[in-house]
Amino acid sequence: MILLISTCADKLSEAEFVKPIKELTNGVVKHYSILTSDDLLSASHVIICGTALKDFDYLTGDWTWIKSFTKPLLGICAGYQVILKDFGFTGSAMIGVKKIDSKTDLLSTSSAYFVNSLQCTNKTNFNVLAICDGIPCLLKKGNTIACLFHPEVLNTELIKRFLLL
């Protein structure tokens, strides 16, 4: 089972940030605020989806499980932020299609769609797989991938290849 974790404070945002991922993966959606250890145990792959630019409620959620989670985990935008939040952020809005420099087989495209206002610093212990304007936008450690852009828009190959992990 593919588990999709919604980070959206407002249900209306799920149509934009969760439904497109659900259609690509046929995953089961659960909101982060009601996530249980059984949900995580029964999943083969987990995707933490993004949310609206003005939404930061998810940062106060309980994400401690991520550190000990060993199954394939993909964090998109808000998901990137909860995976990397211990390393600190810089905060300036990145909105729109931007060129990315990547060195990974997970991607076969050279541009991506960004809608975010918090980016990680270069001081993480993750491998940086792609950068955009000097900002690490795709990072990996073990089976955990943090993706700052929205691959469901221009880089669906990333999601398909993640599901093969």
Add this chain to the structure above:
Amino acid sequence: MKLAVLFSGGKDSLLALAKAKESGHNISCLISMISSNDASYMFHVPNIQITKLQSDALGIPLIQEKTRGEKELELVDLKNAIIRAKNDFNIEGIVTGAIRSVYQASRVERICKELDLWCFNPLWLMDQEELLKEVLARGFKIVISGIFAYPLTRDFLGSIIDDALIKRLVEFGAKYRLNPAGEGGEIETTVLDSPLFSKRIEIIDSDILYLNNAGNFFIKKAELVAK
């Protein structure tokens, strides 16, 4: 949350409005940009004046803002209209009918960020055949008011969207890489009725201008009538 809908009068903006309402939001006003540029990058042009009748039928106030429709400069006009909505209606966010245009979506996102507003795109990446079927299932009466791509011909202009027309559009989509719901600007629509309207729009006088797979169905005179 009090929201404004960027409202062109076409099927996508009305569907976005319906979804926002169903999510429990209060639609405080509609914002329509009246562009004098037929080739605007941002705004729907044919029959945009009909938004006044639609606003009356919906019972939702309308902000109309004129723009010359020049690339990027039209965003200043859009921002001014959103500022008006913020000042006059205390809106907390914007709803758009964007489906796949990263050009439009990113520009509205930027304005919302600058004005500290939420931005909702409830149709984002929606399958276009699914969208056409949904608006029909919801009881929207939609007329095709513009066509701008091969192999669309004059007979589409002024046609009401029904199952048979959706089938043709989907077939064209598969054969000619045309977006069946017109997200690439191939088709423009105007909604004449929906369950959200207290009255329906009746077209009194219209005209068609068509040349080489491009044209408009102009609604010259219309009025609200009882359902």
